[in-house]
Amino acid sequence: MKAEECFSPTYEAARSKFISVCQASGARMAAYVNPNGKTPDGEALVTDTAWFGRPDAARVLLVFSGTHGQEFFAGAATQIGWVLQERHRELPNDTAVLLVHAVNPFGAAHMSRTTENNVDPNRNFLDHDLGHYTDPDFELCVDVLRVAEPSETEFQRVKGTLDDLFDRHGKGRIFALTSEGQFAHPKLSGFAGLAPEWTNDVVHSIVSEQLSGADHVAAIDWHSGVGESQSLLFLCFDEPGSPAFRRASQWWGEDTIADGVRNYGDHERPQFRGLLVNGVREMLQARYLASAVIEFGTHPWDEVCNAILVDQWLRFGEGAKSEADLQHWRTFMLERFCPHDTGWRAWALEAGLTVYDQAIGGLAQL
Numbered sequence: 001m002k003a004e005e006c007f008s009p010t011y012e013a014a015r016s017k018f019i020s021v022c023q024a025s026g027a028r029m030a031a032y033v034n035p036n037g038k039t040p041d042g043e044a045l046v047t048d049t050a051w052f053g054r055p056d057a058a059r060v061l062l063v064f065s066g067t068h069g070q071e072f073f074a075g076a077a078t079q080i081g082w083v084l085q086e087r088h089r090e091l092p093n094d095t096a097v098l099l100v101h102a103v104n105p106f107g108a109a110h111m112s113r114t115t116e117n118n119v120d121p122n123r124n125f126l127d128h129d130l131g132h133y134t135d136p137d138f139e140l141c142v143d144v145l146r147v148a149e150p151s152e153t154e155f156q157r158v159k160g161t162l163d164d165l166f167d168r169h170g171k172g173r174i175f176a177l178t179s180e181g182q183f184a185h186p187k188l189s190g191f192a193g194l195a196p197e198w199t200n201d202v203v204h205s206i207v208s209e210q211l212s213g214a215d216h217v218a219a220i221d222w223h224s225g226v227g228e229s230q231s232l233l234f235l236c237f238d239e240p241g242s243p244a245f246r247r248a249s250q251w252w253g254e255d256t257i258a259d260g261v262r263n264y265g266d267h268e269r270p271q272f273r274g275l276l277v278n279g280v281r282e283m284l285q286a287r288y289l290a291s292a293v294i295e296f297g298t299h300p301w302d303e304v305c306n307a308i309l310v311d312q313w314l315r316f317g318e319g320a321k322s323e324a325d326l327q328h329w330r331t332f333m334l335e336r337f338c339p340h341d342t343g344w345r346a347w348a349l350e351a352g353l354t355v356y357d358q359a360i361g362g363l364a365q366l
Contacts (some may be wrong), residue, residue: 003077103199187312219291
């Protein structure tokens with residue numbers, strides 16, 4: 001199997017490939033249609049799932065791709081690669097794998113981090129009845145979350161403003177303000193939404209409809225763009241020392257999991273609100289085993305940030321965008337989150353398959 005067999009340039013191509021290989025492998029399929037939009041070509045937006053293993057398996061590994069739509073492509077490639085390599089034929093007797101392909105299909109189809117409502121789905125899994133507080137200091141950061149146009153001049157302006165904020169307020173403080181989630185600016189990144197998004201609802205549906213018979217469930221949520229190139233960053237959001245945290249450490253390595261808690265670059269990890277994996281933990285309660293948000297390292301963080309700024313400009317920037325503009329900047333963003341380099345893609349696929357093996361092996365030892 002070549003890595004390029006698993007990667008796709010668009011959501012539509014990835015979806016077609018996922019359905020084809022999963023159906024050919026005898027998976028139990030389900031499709032959840034998002035009624036709130038279409039792909040750029042006018043096709044349906046769909047989250048597809050594929051179940052491998054016994055339908056009554058007590059242990060299930062739940063794998064998400066595309067929570068942040070721009071970051072969909074590498075995680076989706078590992079899902080397809082796992083099926084193409086027929087790893088499902090090696091599953092222990094009482095263990096199943098449930099692949100959730102493009103859990104945020106709007107973002108995957110439109111090369112956007114967010115949903116059709118510009119909500120970051122990885123900040124939306126929270127109790128909205130408790131209210132929606134935004135730190136007033138978030139206003140300090142507004143000018144570094146948007147550009148007038150996607151140009152080197154504007155990228156450098158944002159970088160200079162950001163460096164000044166770091167100097168005056170501390171890098172950890174500013175990074176927390178810009179990344180933990182906010183409710184004050186619906187057209188800026190980090191908007192967590194004022195109610196559950198469709199993606200939030202569909203995860204609830206998948207858990208209630210497909211995992212009701214499972215005794216133990218672990219989860220992986222694939223992301224990309226954070227960390228050194230050709231390295232995986234594991235972010236475990238279970239309480240350090242808890243059974244779930246210890247389990248993740250046993251499966252993926254104590255140092256690996258501890259590194260994701262101790263540092264996030266050169267500052268402390270922010271207290272992210274509304275994470276999908278934390279929402280899954282709440283849905284499963286006593287049946288929850290462990291989870292990890294896993295980042296494929298791609299390019300330097302400044303370049304990744306530029307892609308997030310481009311996303312915001314395409315969604316809300318002034319002026320008309322031609323079809324050529326859209327294609328150019330979507331390609332720009334894809335490169336930052338899923339490099340075209342064949343060596344990187346071969347590494348990402350192999351690294352992803354190793355992560356699956358480790359989790360399935362850990363499940364089997366329970």
